[in-house]
Amino acid sequence: MKKIINRPEDYTDDMLRGIYAAHGDAVKYAAGDLRCYCTAHKTPGKVAIVTGGGTGHLPLFLGYVGEGMLDGCGVGSVFQSPSAEQIFQISKEVEAGAGVLYLYGNYTGDIMNFDMAAELCEMEDIETRSIVGADDVNSSTDPDKRRGVAGIFYMYKCAAAKAAEGGTLEEVFAAAQKAKEYTRTVGFALTPCVLPELGHANFTLEENEMAMGMGIHGEPGIWNGPVKTADEIAAESLETLLQDMPLVPEDEVALLINGLGATSVEELYILSGSVTRLLQEKGVKLYRTHVGEYATSMEMAGASISLCKIADEEMKRWLDAPVCTPFYCQK
Incomplete structure (x- = not known):
């Protein structure tokens, strides 16, 4: 450690x-x-x-x-x-x-x-x-x-x-x-993190392995497998998000690309670009985009994608405050 x-x-x-x-x-x-x-x-x-x-x-x-x-x-x-x-x-x-x-x-x-x-x-x-x-x-x-x-x-x-x-x-x-x-999130981990009082990783992932759905405390995800590209991660994540919260053309959303602690800002913007492109292809409008670390997990590598559907003008006012x-x- x-x-x-x-x-x-x-x-x-x-x-x-x-x-x-x-x-x-x-x-x-x-x-x-x-x-x-x-x-x-x-x-x-x-x-x-x-x-x-x-x-x-x-x-x-x-x-x-x-x-x-x-x-x-x-x-x-x-x-x-x-x-x-x-x-x-x-x-x-x-x-x-x-x-x-x-x-x-x-x-x-x-x-x-x-x-x-x-x-x-x-x-x-x-x-x-x-x-x-x-x-x-x-x-x-x-x-x-x-x-x-x-x-x-x-x-x-x-x-x-x-x-x-x-x-x-x-x-x-x-x-x-x-x-x-109106908010939904999908996250994934690329590495574990080390808790100071434990002194060792709280779970294990192989060198070229990622965990889709891993929780921010190391809770198990829905699958472990080979690391996917940013485009592939964005596509799978959006499919999951939109199955749970369907969007139609002209809907507006706020997008949050969140790093888990050890993911570079450059990588987060690559992922943001992939998600934005897919949303635009579906005719969904981006009202606000937030990229950075908003909810981390020590030094875990990985990220999460959150969508907040803009319900009305009141919500826009709140997000803009x-x-x-x-x-x-x-x-």
Whole structure:
């Protein structure tokens, strides 16, 4: 294992210390706990949005806390859930008089701890609503059981824009729900990653082998086989996405090409070009394209492709809203 670390067991806290040192003007922590990650600028009267998840996926989850986006994030150890107490303390810190929306990925530990935090908030008369991202098409045929991966970015964007407009808790929840309904993701891995406390790869792939549908924690995919070309990967991924969310000519979509941590930006743009060409051949219009690292898996090589169908002009307004966090800005 070659990583720039001190003690493996300090990986998450050392990372957080570095972030606070670099971006103390934008973010802070609550209740004396480094892992209670919050915006430094609370807006009175605005619905607060809190997310959370394990370390190892930057900029997901905490990278989206900031101006025009989220208000707080519970930070767990590598690939582990934050605690209910951390989420509760964050909620108390960021609640600004309009309630709190919990928006996070569809994983068992996260669901359990966010639900417990909501019960603690109820005892403090803090109103909460909860919604999970579940966009990974290959993880299940049942939409309610799908993993939440990079497509949660669009849920963050829409919910946060509605909150910034002064929407009520129910309206902000509905904005997140709209984005969830119209977002789908397909991902694939080319290499495993190494968890600091394990010191070895969390799964194996042969030299010329890839895994279609692999999860961001190393969950099994739908097939392992020879590495395909960018065009072939794009074609298979789009076929899967469009079977689940059909598009017709003149439909508009936002496209997210997401790197998993060790894939060059050049490769991501090659894949983006392949996907764009195929969509254009189908008469589908591209409203916005995002290329880069939005939800990683340590140093795993691979990528994911997310489509968010543009439902109406309101959704365009949300996607266009300005954002500025230490990890992501959009003017």
